[in-house]
Amino acid sequence: MTEQNLVEVRGLKKWFPVQKGFIERLVTRQRQFVHAVDGVDFEIRCGEVFGLAGESGSGKTTTGRLILRLVEPTEGSITFDDVDLAALSDEEMRRMRQRMQAIFQDPFASMNPRMKCGDAIGHSLEIFDVAKGEEKRRQVLEMMKHVGLTPAYILYDKYPHQLSGGQRQRAVIARALMLHPDLIVADEPIAMADVSVRALLLELMLQLKQEFNLTYLFITHDLATAKYICDRIAIMYLGLICEVGTLEQVYRNPQHPYTQALLAAVPVPDPHARRTAPMPKGEIPSPITPPPGCRFHPRCPFAEQVCSQEPPLLRPVPGDEEHLVACHLV
């Protein structure tokens, strides 16, 4: 593979301390941590859509925030375009963020309710001294047309609450693109949208990717949606990646029992294809005290003794260098 990596993540960890009461702290003296991200390695290649999928509590969102350095890692490194982000000063990091932008799930929460839509979209131009006044307005209007926020000159002066959900999410996308970033971290960007709007937003994101030469980190819990946008995908469980590969490899030939269960669990919109596969018992355990060995072993129908003793490493599936899986039984 000669493709260049835009982002390289190595041994990334984020532990959040558990808040305790004063008395409890005196009594136990033991500090506990939520192992939100507990040692993940992956790379995002230039121009691809890299999916990060998992259930709530798997650490996918924290991983996205770590890449943007919105939270500081406990351990590990993140390299963006060959620059080690941890080595950057706050000011250098701030400038670096021109090249990495975020789209979040709730477009209502991520837009200032007192700021006109157009001003919000163009705010970053002012912050980074790229353009202001008439020039800013011109650039914003042009971007609004690109993302389908039309008639742009009318919507420019609307406040977020005057826009529909789909329009708000388009505004958030437009805002993320204003500085022509290289990487977009999209955290559940369409989860709030209605079914008929979702397809439109996905199509828009793919079209903009071509136009602006973007690379996406697409974070989602919805494997059915991920199928339509991702090139490669990593499945996370309890702070670790359990399987990563191309969409084809992971969806058509899932190796990890967790990936298999996750794929089987997605309800299919076809009554002829009702699910018959049994589901793993129980729910995702607490990330404060993750199970030893393979984190999935207490729920895994195939677990053997070794699974409860040794954590499996992420290794290539025999005969398939690009497809990695962390399971003793493969």
Place this chain on the structure above:
Amino acid sequence: MSEPVLQIHNLSVDYPTHVGVVRAVDDVSLTVYRGEVLGLVGESGCGKSTLGMAILRLLRPPGKIAGGEIVFDEHNLLGLDDEAMRRLRGAHISMIFQDPMTCLNPLQRISDHVVETIRTHQPEVSEQEARRQATELIDRLGIMAERLDDYPHQLSGGMRQRIMIGLALALNADLIIADEPTTSLDVIVEAQFLDLLKDLQRRFNLTIVLITHNIGVIAELSDRVAVMYAGKLVELADVYPLFDDPLHPYTRGLLNSVPNISLTEDHLQIMSGSPPDLINPPPGCKFHPRCPRAMDRCRVEEPPVKEVQPGRWAACWLYE
């Protein structure tokens, strides 16, 4: 077909706002038969949740029922006084909501919830007997009996949702209205919950109105499906013909725009436009501005719900 449990005739619900009246449910007629799962599907704002709340007369003011009839057990619910309605809720018609955390009292143990539910409606049942029933119930839900004395926050999201269905079953309600029961759950937990619901439904011949935007969940569980758009019922049919050959262009568009993990195609079909503003709905068929097959008539005249084929109803001029 078996006997009807619930019959809704020409029901309309209005929400007066300062800019005009929103007709959230517009002249909807539906029958729910004993032992069936009726899926009620549509996008946000189509009126499906409002319809569910209207059945239990739990509409939040200023929402009000503007017309129609809801017949349950030979009574028109709209004619009952508040006390009779209160006795009916929970005992005869139960509801499961989307977010179990906000529906369970954080200061009450799970056992208190169940015991209170039973004894409110059946005061003759002793505390002990109610507790015994609660233990039996929780076992049926696949939750260990020792969790009975836990508080809601000690349970996982999936368990809390199981408790909600348990509360709905506690009094053997004739009808369960489940409003987005799996939307707050992760996909594996959702699948577990659907398995449980399917199993209970079969064992106890439950009658369920399943309200959801998730078409996969509808396909998984429903016997019949009602599709709503902009407050209107646009199509009603058995689940198989509805998915195999949808009649209404909206149903067709909706089904085509749903991501399907089991197919190999990598493009979603796109439905243009978005649902109308219900303060100023378009004249004629409310779907006509987005409809690929709209005709002149659709723009002026509203199509009635018609039985197009036996057991298949649609509101569309294409089937005139």
